[in-house]
Amino acid sequence: MNVRYRVELSQVERTELKTLLGGGKHASRKLKRAQILLAADAGASDEEIARSVGVGGSTVYRTKRRFVEGNLERALSEEPRPGAERKLSGKEEALLVATACAGPPKGRARWTLKLLAGAMVKLTEHKSLSRETVRRRLAENGLKPWRKDMWCIPLVDGEYVARMEDVLDLYAEAPDPEHPVVCFDESPVQLIGEARQPIPAEPGRLERYDYEYRRNGTVNLFVLLDVHRPWRKV
Structure with a gap:
């Protein structure tokens, strides 16, 4: 066992990892890291963890190191991959x-x-x-x-180009709760209705809709989006 990177989870962290493994859709690598941390916390050796989880010893080592030197979130997340710097800003x-x-x-x-x-x-x-x-x-x-x-x-x-740069500069500014950056857009939406009542589903048969529909005019849909936080108004 690598003593330098000894994993000692808090009860909150154990609960979070068990919940993560208990259900929901998550990347396979993230689930394996959660298993590594729980096994390490229980006192299993690196060799035992690698064998039971089905990963290499280096993966066990990196996961433990990222937890000890960072935190749980860092240990579960992907490490930034090196690559060439983008040519264009x-x-x-x-x-x-x-x-x-x-x-x-x-x-x-x-x-x-x-x-x-x-x-x-x-x-x-x-x-x-x-x-x-x-x-x-x-x-x-x-x-x-x-x-x-x-x-x-x-x-x-x-x-x-000058106007485009003004907009891009605005989007690049740091978020300011007192001066939120809000995008506004609109789109016409056609209102339609059924010309005939759908036929309900039955055992062995799907619900059926008629191909014909009735136009009921149009409305304008307005949407406001905050570019820095998950907020929108329709």
Whole structure:
């Protein structure tokens, strides 16, 4: 047993871990970490824990270390994975999206990854930008500039970029309860009603709805969202 990282759970922590293992949908790795901590708290050796939980000894060691050096939440969570720093900042990614959604350069039928990379070099301080970086950022936003049925933002000019940066700067500010940042959106919603009464379900048969419906006009749906906390008003 690794004495340096001895796990001693409080009663509250034991209850939390047992509740976690008792039900609900959780990642398999998180459940295994909970089992590791409970077994370590009960006095099991690292070898016994690894064998009973079905993990490697290094996993047992890391989980115990993260608990002792941190807390229960840290021990159950994923460790940050090292990776290359993102080439584009948040503002630059927003600019890339806006550019891809605008009309292509004169004489071009559509945007290509190479054209977008070149446009970003002109619009930012980057000396170069790979097509793969552009492709990944577009994929994250579900954008395919070569498709003709997508919704596009109009011309991206200096005024548009300046206003976009004002909005992005506002979103980047630290949360302030006295000055919440609220997003407002609206959408028309069609009201429909059944033309015929549905047929209730019976043993061996699903409930049935008629394909015909009656229009009952439209209403405007207004939604307000706080960007920094789980609050909304409809």
